[in-house]
Amino acid sequence: MNTSVDLHQLVECVGDAIVVADANEKIVLWNPAATRIFGYSEAEALGKTLDLIVPERQRQKHKEGYSKSMETGTTRYGTSLLKVPAKHQDGSTLSIAFTVGMLFDGSQKANGVVAIIRDETQRFAEERALKKQISDLENPDS
Template identity: 80%
Template sequence: MKTAIDLSELIDCVGDAVIVADAHEKIVLWNAAATRIFGYSEEEALGNTLDLIVPERQRQRHTEGYSKSMETGTTRYGTTLLKIPAKHKDGHTLSIAFTVGMLFDEKNQAKGVAAVIRDETERFAEERALKKRLSELENPSIRG
């Protein structure tokens, strides 16, 4: 038996952010988890570019990569989990992990991307602390 699923209900009930941006990086979909993770309401995010969440120091590289993906219709991050910094509305840095999929129009031209994003900030901080502690145990001379 096949059950009908309301796509917008599904997107809003998942714990990970789902963000869709068009070919010009304009945000066209922003779910409830994106609001929880990044601090921007759907109204604040829609119509803005992804610069909203891309830290200043990464913007040029991000914009170049995004443009190339729109030109070629490919991304090297389709099945690879990408781990990068992001920016919260209040200015603090987040550590996020995400996958991205290309969206195409009826002529098979790239028309945007869909990203599924998880906030890994706490896990990354714990991992860094564990690595530091391991390094201190392995090299007692580097302890404060």
């Protein structure tokens, strides 16, 4: 059995978004799942900063964390699953869950990040509705 993996094919076929940004937050890789989730084509996303998908109210905190990660070569999130809002091309807010990994050049200096992103908007809305139903059942007079 041939186990060599065509990395391009892998990036293209996975159901989760794979987004790679360089040290300056410029998007350098954007797979078809990213297009499906965020609405931007690869051509529209490449070369843009991550502000493309980071909501306005989160941008300052995001920039500070990103800069610190590039300086230190570490991320405080490690392998944690992060759950944050994101912005779709049409302006709507998404609920996403993602993991992030640091990327390094040949001299081990941080030169970017890769994020594996899943759209959790529908699941989050369903969970919120269930919590409301439970609350309504537990507190019928409110």
